[in-house]
Amino acid sequence: MSDPEDGTEIGWVRAILSGLAVLAVAFFGGVYGANEIITRSLAFTRSAREWLATALITVVVIVLAVALRWLQSRKLI
Secondary structure (H helix, E strand, O other), rough: OOHHHHHHOHHHHHHHHHHHHHHHHHHHHHHHHHHHHHHHHHOOOHHHHHHHHHHHHHHHHHHHHHHHHHHHHHOOO
């Protein structure tokens, strides 16, 4: 636990905004982006679209994990 007087706590507003930003990136990158690949990339076969959507979701999860760890190490979240 951190001491409230040492300035390392971020507060509820910042925590909620950080959470909403992470959810927005995850939704638009993973869910919306994968849906767009599957429904609109008609130049590819169905199997290729599935692999692209899976790769996009995997990249989004990895990028979010790295970004959250980076932000946490700098005490921004």
